[in-house]
Amino acid sequence: AKAAGKSRVRLHADTPDEAAGRRARLARDLPTAIEEGQLRLLFQPVIGVAERTVLGLEALVRWQHPQLGLVPPDEFIALAEADGLIVPLERWVFGEATATVAPLLAEGFDLKLGVNVSVRHLQAGCLAPDIARALAASGVPPQRLMLEITESVLMGAEDGFEGDLSTLRTLGCVISLDDFGKGHSSLARLARLPVDVLKMDRDFIGHIDGDPRTEAIVRSVVELGRTLGIDVVAEGVETPGQLALLRDLGCRFLQGYLLGRPVPPEQLRAVLDGFDTG
Ligand code: C2E
Ligand code: CA
Ligand code: CA
Ligand code: CA
Secondary structure, X not given: OOOOOOOOOOOOOOOHHHHHHHHHXXXXXXXXXXXXXXXXXXXXXXXXXXXXXXXXXXXXXXXXXXXXXXXXXXXXXXXXHHOOOHHHHHHHHHXXXXXXXXXXXXXXXXXXXXXXXXXXXXXXXXXXHHHHHHHHHHOOOHHHXXXXXXXXXXXXXXXXXXXXXXXXXXXXXXXXXXXXXXXXXXXXXXXXXXXXXXXXXXXXXXXXXXXXXXXXXXXXXXXXXXXXXXXXXXXXXXXXXXXXXHHHOOOOEEOOOOOOOOEOHHHHHXXXXXXXXX
């Protein structure tokens, strides 16, 4: 039956029942996915505006489901968090991402590796040892690893995570606040957090050209970063206009489809070589 109310945005062209069925199916199959090696990683470049080279790679997880095909993380990360599977999932991601990037570092590519970290993993209390294990196994130096933690979730969590983050920072890892601006960080708390990088949410970047208010917000985030000594990355850069504006605003690090889509490991070398000559 047609819903009488407002139409809703759907990720998939299916009914609410089908969507719930798919979710249940994914939740049921997720343990197998981790055990049987159905997860995959893509890597998206982070570009330095001045250097015009790849300064970083962000690891983004996918699930190659045997029947449903490629499943994006927005469909299963929350399930993994709810079912206590996020820790084994991210252990796999940390291991796979560091193993993929280690040979590139050995070849002399000057890169940081970004991995996304769930606050649940931080709460589980084993984040630091899990990170340390992946670094030791791969030989990737801690300074090369950037841990991306979603701002809104971190700020919504109780106080006390500053300590855990500090531990990881003591290891030498770079700490990044992801989706910055989407949540509601108090600036006072931001100043106290052990954070090295802000990743500005792509909603802002998507509206930056033609919207003076958004431009003003982005400008002040870049300025805030400069004042606090925090690097600012603009995410979701899709058009040359956005690129030009961000460059003018002094944003030094860019990520987005315009600069490079997420690619599988076997295409990484081509991405790195492509930017080196450009
Ligand atoms: P995120 O960390 O904010 O990652 C950026 C997302 O934006 C990625 O979506 C990326 O493919 C997409 N993106 C990059 N450039 C553009 C652009 O120019 N335009 C648009 N429209 N999108 C762009 P993806 O790969 O689907 O990942 C979605 C989210 O899933 C990530 O958002 C992250 O929060 C989460 N995620 C991915 N991998 C992991 C993981 O290993 N662990 C955890 N906890 N979360 C992960
Ligand atoms: Ca991220
Ligand atoms: Ca983000
Ligand atoms: Ca996100």
